[in-house]
Amino acid sequence: xxxxxxxxxAVLAFxxxxxLFLDFTGTLHHWLGWTAKVQLVPAVLALNVVVIxxxxxxxxxxxxxxxxxxxxxxxxxxxxSWLHSRRKKNRFTYSKEMRWLRYPVLLIFIVAMIAGxxxxxxxxxxxxxxxxxxxxxxxxxxQWCNNGLAAIAGHYNSYAFYSxxxxxxxxxxxxxxxxLLLVIGYLAWRGGRTYCNTVCxxxxxxxxxxxxxxxxxxxxxxxxxxxxxxxxxxxxSCVDFKNGxxxxxxxxxxxxxxxxxxxxxxxxxxxxxxxxxxxxxxEGNQVAMSTTAHDENVxxxxxxxxxxxxxxxxxxxxxxxxxxxxxxAKKKVDGGLATIEQKQMPERKTPITPPGSISxxxxxxxxxxxxxxxxxxxxxxxRPSADMLTFMQPIMSYERxxxxxxxxxxxxxxxxxxxxxxxxxxxxxxxxxxxxxTHFLCIPTKDKDEEGNPISCGxxxxxxxxxxxxxxxxxxxxxxxxxxxxAIDDSKCIGCGACEHVCPARPVAAIHVxxxxxxxxx
Amino acid sequence: MDRRHFLKVAGGTAIASSAVLAxxxxxxxxxxxxxxxxxxxxxxxxxxxxPNNGDRVSLLGYGMMRLPVExxxxxxxxxxxxxxxxxxxxxVDFALEHxxxxxxxxxxxxxxxxxxxxxxxxSRHPRDKYFIATKLSNFDPATWSLEESQKMFFNSLKELxxxxxxxxxxxxxxxxxxxxxEFNSRYMDNGLLDxxxxxxxxxxxxxxxxxxxxxxxxxxxxxAWHDEGDYHWDFVQIELNxxxxxxxKEINERNTNAEYLYAxxxxxxxxxxIMEPLLGGRLANVPDAIAADMKRRDPDASVASWAFxxxxxxxxxxxxxxxxxxxxxxxxxxxxxxxxxxxTPEEDKFLEKIANTIVALQTIPCNxxxxxxxxxxxxxxPAIFVHYNKCIKEGNxxxxxxxxxxxxxxxxxxxxxxxxxxxxxxxxxxxxxxxxVGHCPQRIAIPKELEKIDRFVEQLKRSDPKD
Numbered sequence: 005x006x007x008x009x010x011x012x013x014a015v016l017a018f019x020x021x022x023x024l025f026l027d028f029t030g031t032l033h034h035w036l037g038w039t040a041k042v043q044l045v046p047a048v049l050a051l052n053v054v055v056i057x058x059x060x061x062x063x064x065x066x067x068x069x070x071x072x073x074x075x076x077x078x079x080x081x082x083x084x085s086w087l088h089s090r091r092k093k094n095r096f097t098y099s100k101e102m103r104w105l106r107y108p109v110l111l112i113f114i115v116a117m118i119a120g121x122x123x124x125x126x127x128x129x130x131x132x133x134x135x136x137x138x139x140x141x142x143x144x145x146x147q148w149c150n151n152g153l154a155a156i157a158g159h160y161n162s163y164a165f166y167s168x169x170x171x172x173x174x175x176x177x178x179x180x181x182x183x184l185l186l187v188i189g190y191l192a193w194r195g196g197r198t199y200c201n202t203v204c205x206x207x208x209x210x211x212x213x214x215x216x217x218x219x220x221x222x223x224x225x226x227x228x229x230x231x232x233x234x235x236x237x238x239x240x241s242c243v244d245f246k247n248g249x250x251x252x253x254x255x256x257x258x259x260x261x262x263x264x265x266x267x268x269x270x271x272x273x274x275x276x277x278x279x280x281x282x283x284x285x286x287e288g289n290q291v292a293m294s295t296t297a298h299d300e301n302v303x304x305x306x307x308x309x310x311x312x313x314x315x316x317x318x319x320x321x322x323x324x325x326x327x328x329x330x331x332x333a334k335k336k337v338d339g340g341l342a343t344i345e346q347k348q349m350p351e352r353k354t355p356i357t358p359p360g361s362i363s364x365x366x367x368x369x370x371x372x373x374x375x376x377x378x379x380x381x382x383x384x385x386x387r388p389s390a391d392m393l394t395f396m397q398p399i400m401s402y403e404r405x406x407x408x409x410x411x412x413x414x415x416x417x418x419x420x421x422x423x424x425x426x427x428x429x430x431x432x433x434x435x436x437x438x439x440x441x442t443h444f445l446c447i448p449t450k451d452k453d454e455e456g457n458p459i460s461c462g463x464x465x466x467x468x469x470x471x472x473x474x475x476x477x478x479x480x481x482x483x484x485x486x487x488x489x490x491a492i493d494d495s496k497c498i499g500c501g502a503c504e505h506v507c508p509a510r511p512v513a514a515i516h517v518x519x520x521x522x523x524x525x526x
Numbered sequence: 527m528d529r530r531h532f533l534k535v536a537g538g539t540a541i542a543s544s545a546v547l548a549x550x551x552x553x554x555x556x557x558x559x560x561x562x563x564x565x566x567x568x569x570x571x572x573x574x575x576x577p578n579n580g581d582r583v584s585l586l587g588y589g590m591m592r593l594p595v596e597x598x599x600x601x602x603x604x605x606x607x608x609x610x611x612x613x614x615x616x617x618v619d620f621a622l623e624h625x626x627x628x629x630x631x632x633x634x635x636x637x638x639x640x641x642x643x644x645x646x647x648x649s650r651h652p653r654d655k656y657f658i659a660t661k662l663s664n665f666d667p668a669t670w671s672l673e674e675s676q677k678m679f680f681n682s683l684k685e686l687x688x689x690x691x692x693x694x695x696x697x698x699x700x701x702x703x704x705x706x707x708e709f710n711s712r713y714m715d716n717g718l719l720d721x722x723x724x725x726x727x728x729x730x731x732x733x734x735x736x737x738x739x740x741x742x743x744x745x746x747x748x749x750a751w752h753d754e755g756d757y758h759w760d761f762v763q764i765e766l767n768x769x770x771x772x773x774x775k776e777i778n779e780r781n782t783n784a785e786y787l788y789a790x791x792x793x794x795x796x797x798x799x800i801m802e803p804l805l806g807g808r809l810a811n812v813p814d815a816i817a818a819d820m821k822r823r824d825p826d827a828s829v830a831s832w833a834f835x836x837x838x839x840x841x842x843x844x845x846x847x848x849x850x851x852x853x854x855x856x857x858x859x860x861x862x863x864x865x866x867x868x869x870t871p872e873e874d875k876f877l878e879k880i881a882n883t884i885v886a887l888q889t890i891p892c893n894x895x896x897x898x899x900x901x902x903x904x905x906x907x908p909a910i911f912v913h914y915n916k917c918i919k920e921g922n923x924x925x926x927x928x929x930x931x932x933x934x935x936x937x938x939x940x941x942x943x944x945x946x947x948x949x950x951x952x953x954x955x956x957x958x959x960x961x962x963v964g965h966c967p968q969r970i971a972i973p974k975e976l977e978k979i980d981r982f983v984e985q986l987k988r989s990d991p992k993d
Contacts (some may be wrong), residue, residue, distance in 0.1 A: 154945075158945050163937050163938050163941040163942065166940075166941040166944065166945075167944060167945065169949075339602060339603070339605055339637065339896035339899045339900070340605050340637065340896075340899055340900040341899065341900050341901075341904065341906060341951070342900045342901060342902055342903065342904045343904070344904040344950045344951070408987065408988075409988060410987060410988045410989075447957065451902075451959075453959065453960075453961050454667065454961065459957070459959045459961075460957075460958060460959060460960070461957040461958065461959065462957070462958065463955070463956070463957045463958070466958075466977070467954065506954055506955060508903050508955065508957045
């Protein structure tokens with residue numbers, strides 16, 4: 005019974021939170037946004053007292069059902085483990101608690117949280133890990149399916165679906181997500197909840213509470229025949245049938261052991277009669293655990309080296325796209341399309357963070373790097389940072405779109421208070437950066453038309469939503485002088501990136517936005 | 527990026543996808559009628575006689591600018607796939623068999639592949655069974671020298687596998703930012719026109735004329751030369767259809783009504799060759815209400831057939847050109863002209879009423895001819911206009927948020943926009959350099975129109991983010 009309830013709730017919660025990450029249309033977050041906001045670490049970072057207290061109370065009453073139901077990474081591991089168990093039944097054994105690993109990791113995590121070391125926090129936090137996997141690996145699949153439907157619908161002149169672009173937001177993030185999925189997937193396949201009970205800081209923290217839970221799983225020694233079925237079906241490896249004890253710090257209250265016991269010797273609730281307080285053992289299965297630690301280490305090293313190769317990868321893919329072009333001899337006045345070179349991210353001295361994030365510091369302190377904002381951004385502006393300190397946290401860039409005035413979706417979904425909810429009115433007057441003009445890249449100073457006159461452009465000024473850009477002749481004494489965006493009014497520019505995005509200079513725009521450490525209202 | 531580099535290359539996958547979409551939209555022109563070879567009469571084609579030399583020319587002329595490519599679609603849209611020569615041969619055979627004898631091509635059509643394909647198909651038939659029209663398409667300033675233009679003419683003879691051309695046109699006179707200046711650069715300053723006259727005397731050209739778009743000063747001037755005896759025009763190619771007859775100037779004040787052009791030719795007994803009888807397909811693809819009106823009048827006639835009958839009715843018309851990609855277009859058009867049922871005065875009034883309705887829609891007068899392309903900054907100009915016009919036609923251009931259909935129309939416009947034009951080729955990336963303007967035979971103020979569409983798109987995007 006306990007198992008059935010747990011399974012039903014877990015599947016519902018998992019599907020809900022996964023859909024939240026997959027949906028790119030901006031409709032589901034109104035309904036499912038809460039599934040992210042009830043995650044423990046985001047709630048702590050957002051100082052969401054209601055959620056924190058509720059989760060603590062739930063754990064103190066029911067045990068770690070958070071890990072079994074609410075945590076999507078936990079449920080994902082259960083699914084992987086279940087797939088293995090279908091092939092090989094009764095495959096688990098009891099192992100001792102790895103305190104030497106659990107508690108240091110929790111300590112490191114807390115320090116990282118307080119010190120605002122986002123990258124460390126992001127790698128260790130389970131909800132973020134799930135977010136990275138969902139955004140980088142699952143969302144593209146979801147989008148491709150959608151695009152297939154859109155193509156079919158389009159064929160029948162229906163606009164029920166629209167096509168969306170699938171792109172590599174960051175090679176480093178993609179590689180990290182694959183690495184995390186492989187490591188955690190392997191651990192789950194092999195040992196069920198190994199990750200949750202040795203690495204996961206949320207698991208360790210809730211484990212501290214669940215030792216004192218009101219309701220727990222107990223063994224009734226008077227009925228137990230020591231068949232070991234409970235232990236062999238415990239994915240948390242916490243039931244020691246030989247000694248009749250259960251490590252409640254690791255038990256995620258899944259109910260599998262109860263389900264398997266033929267003698268009703270294991271039950272969930274208050275203890276039936278006086279029994280000794282469950283003891284936890286100190287020695288551990290050290291060989292298995294050091295393997296785990298080693299895998300983690302390899303993963304983070306791989307992420308680092310791939311990060312270095314990111315720029316090369318982006319440039320490489322740009323070239324690959326350019327070379328698919330067809331050569332066209334000259335202007336034949338009969339059709340054809342010019343190749344459009346891919347834009348590259350300009351070198352920004354300060355990264356741009358989205359409106360609502362208040363400042364780089366606020367972002368660093370609160371962001372768990374769950375990628376929800378990145379998955380949500382409809383304008384292909386947000387992408388995970390590749391910087392080591394802010395690794396995986398969102399940064400903005402405008403090669404594929406700009407921060408459009410009618411959108412505040414990232415601020416609505418952020419569960420951790422890194423991007424605070426912001427109204428469209430406030431957003432339109434929030435300065436997140438400033439436009440900077442690079443004269444030697446500007447098309448009117450470079451290109452000439454067929455008669456050899458300078459090209460007129462002014463696309464930046466035409467598209468500036470605040471009218472901050474004034475076009476003026478480069479040389480005031482020459483009437484044929486090209487018109488360029490000479491004056492950019494810093495008191496009007498909000499850094500939305502419309503100018504950078506529509507600038508025809510490629511691969512690097514001639515006008516680009518520099519981020520501001522601290523946002524301000526204009 | 528260097529602009530020259532832009533000009534030299536035309537892009538990969540994006541082209542293919544957008545081209546396929548464009549092809550789907552523009553080639554369905556004559557749709558709605560089921561037709562097979564058995565329905566097409568033989569030996570009934572209407573012919574007109576060229577007063578200069580007695581040529582008996584079929585009223586339907588085969589325009590070779592939208593030849594089919596392998597795998598479907600037309601060579602006008604799909605530029606990186608070879609022409610489907612087998613189908614071209616089959617179509618040309620069918621056309622000749624059913625009385626079509628005028629074939630109009632140009633060195634510029636299908637990215638330069640049209641003449642060769644036409645030559646291959648026609649050279650399989652006796653030379654005296656068909657008339658070939660081709661053009662001196664020296665648009666590129668690099669071909670403005672006499673030598674380069676001569677090379678272009680001789681190359682046409684070679685590609686077409688002929689010793690002489692029946693009808694040679696100076697291509698698109700009146701086009702360019704300054705029509706007069708460009709005409710002088712292309713044909714007068716280099717002595718090319720005089721050389722062409724010599725070729726006519728030498729028998730390499732049987733009829734010399736021009737196709738006209740744009741600046742009326744060039745048209746008037748050329749006819750004045752004809753009056754004064756400086757030059758003689760055997761024929762002139764003009765745009766004529768029931769919209770342009772009285773409304774060309776109303777739609778774009780830089781253009782001239784076909785009524786005037788045709789009357790000027792008639793005064794001088796110069797036969798008129800008609801292009802754009804369907805306005806690039808727009809008169810085959812009219813709003814549903816108009817199509818219903820036409821069907822009510824004649825349930826058996828296609829929408830396109832009205833336009834063809836209209837263009838073929840004036841007696842001074844030598845032939846009406848249609849760029850036919852598919853066999854069914856060809857069959858349908860042959861049927862319309864076998865024989866021609868002239869438009870009655872009463873039907874003329876009916877079409878004039880329809881013309882007024884279409885003008886009131888305020889579509890952009892783009893015929894998707896693609897002369898503006900390639901845009902050096904990668905914009906797909908005709909695809910944007912085609913989408914905009916399609917939305918007008920389907921009633922999806924709603925500007926007021928209070929309209930009850932606003933949300934639906936908004937979605938249709940925006941989703942359809944992304945479907946038919948890749949994002950980076952949309953109107954917002956037009957920098958307004960205006961290099962396209964001189965190339966447009968319809969003289970559309972392209973950057974202004976793109977800016978207008980861009981503003982409309984912005985309005986839609988900002989209006990209802992939750993939809």
